[in-house]
Amino acid sequence: MMEPCDMFLCIYMFPGDKFTLTCQLTESEGWELIWTRNTQGRVTQLLGSNDPPGSVMFTGETVTLSCDIKGSGWRYSWARNTQGRLESLSASSTETQQKHTLYSVTQSDSGEYMCQGERGQNPKIQSLPGVLQLNVSGEKPKPVITQNPPGAEVYTGENITLSCGFGGDPAGWEYLWYKDTQGAALPNTDSSRTDGSSYTISSAVLSHSGEYWCRAARGRRPFYALYSDSIIIRITVRTQAVVTMDSGWTEIFTSGSLSLRCEVLGISAEWNYTWYRDGEQIPRDHPGETLTVRSGTGSYQSEYKCRGTRPEHPTQSKISEGVVPANEFYRAVENLVQIFVGVAVLIFLSVILSDAFWRRLRRIRMYCTVTGEASVLVFFGTLRAAQSSSGVLLTADPPWSDVFPGDTVTLTCQVTESEGWKLIWTRNTQGRVTQLLGSSGEGGSVYVLNSLTEKNSGMYQCEAKRGNNREFSNFHNITVWGGRPQAVVVTDPPGSVMFRGETVTLSCDIKGSGWRYSWARNTQGRLESLSSSSIETQQKHTLHSVAQSDSGEYRCQGERGQHPKIQSLPGVLQLNVS
Secondary structure, eight states: OOOOOSSSOOOOOOTTOOOOOOOOOSSOTTOOOOOEEEETTEEEEOOOEEESOSSEEETTOOEEEEOOOSSSOOEEEEEEEETTEEEESOSSOBGGGSEEEEOSOOGGGOEEEEEEEEEOSSSOEEOOOEEEEEEEESSOOOOEEEEESOSSEEETTOOEEEEEEOSSOOTTOEEEEEESSSSSOOOOOSSEEEETTEEEEOSOOGGGOEEEEEEEEETTTTEEOOOOOOEEEEEEOOOBEEEEEOSOHHHHHHHSEEEEEEEESSOOSOOEEEEEETTEEOOOSSOOSEEEEESSTTGGGSOEEEEEEETTTTEEOBOOOOBOHHHHHHHHHHHHHHHHHHHHHHHHHHHHSOHHHHHHHTTSOOEEEEETTEEEEEOOSOGGGGGOSSOEEEEEESOOSEEOTTOOEEEEEEESSOTTOEEEEEEEETTEEEEEOOOBSTTSOEEEEOSOOGGGOEEEEEEEEETTEEEEOOOEEEEEOSSOOBOEEEEESOSSEEOTTOOEEEEEEOSSSOOEEEEEEEETTEEEESOSSOBGGGSEEEESSOOGGGOEEEEEEEEEOSSSOEEOBOEEEEEEEO
């Protein structure tokens, strides 16, 4: 039977239990606190500390025990109590033994360590012994990494906090953070900082996407814990909200009201919607996607915007562009007028022109531009071609419209009845027509553009002239882009980190057409070709069942033409396989 306690606090525990004692004073300033333990009448003062702090050490750590006794002149001696057997750790008491160091500890170093001080000779004064229980674990600790807010979807501009910790004793640990590769710890930057056991990303951007780990270290001679399991963060561009009119014109004019609809592009999910009128939030009973606007009090002249919010994920879409209903009315009326004018012109032409004109017109290239909601045919060229009975055809080699500085393009003009015609070349640059000199071939039928520059951009046409007859060819548009084109490499699935066993397809995109593609991989400074030659069918490069050995820098480059041969700037992508 256990005896009751009177003046002492008695706690009945079982092997393996853990408890914490707290000492509180009414007047807390200036007091020194001393802890003692009474074991069957034997009083022990609980002194001493260890570096690194904590009750549990790990195999391989260096542990220093320190003995602190009030006053000076003490000589220190150390002993260890292992299963009731007291083993002296010092031959005699000396002042230099205030600390006792254990190097590269193992589980066999676990036990109760005791320190006692003595001073003077006659009489010799001894302190109460200090006791510390040291436990050495045979396994390296492994921290746990968590993300706040949780979830796979993180959008640009959001804040993310990663936390690293142990389920047990956290004392004395310093935390290190790693991204994409283990080894080099992340530094503090303007957009990401470490603070103790947490790592915070402020206003996330796409480059923050990747694989993250944490690790902990402690002690003067750092002892490193295991790396945590990794966590993948994928940053996506914040979605855009769009406002559209959801009412027909008959409904608007008969009911005196209209409905606006808010839609968030790109993600099919549940959204709550917030509406704004002239910059101020509209109070509503429910967060629905439609808003009814009634006529009167200038409501049709106000500007309306909306924004979506994910209820299960604390994120918002970008606010939409503003919509003013009155402006939509004016734009619709303008489009109707354009349609009526276009129809009237076509009816007029169909009356005054002969069938021969229409047969000839089908052979002329037409250009169509879209204005608002109405499609209006806009003819570039001249109706004088309808008066001729011969056809003129302009071809280009290479046939591309998008070209780059240094390219060569050869234009050829062919006339069905080729005898006696004089050919004239022109270039239309934003409405300004320039006659070109220096053509070659029979009758000047070939025009060569060497070493193209941006000044050569424009709409090219060939005119055939014989007596009073004039024929006009189709147009060929040439756009010369500034500088060499840049290749861009993207992955499917998207992301810079892939996982073993996945199938990864790399795609190479270059502005323009007619490119031949070649692939290479840069592994530790060594460039390895992945294709024997440049061919048009190599725009994609597929890696089946990837492994970590497939990690590296992948490059794609395009070339086209022969004399001269034009090369794009290389596209580069770093692929990491976890």
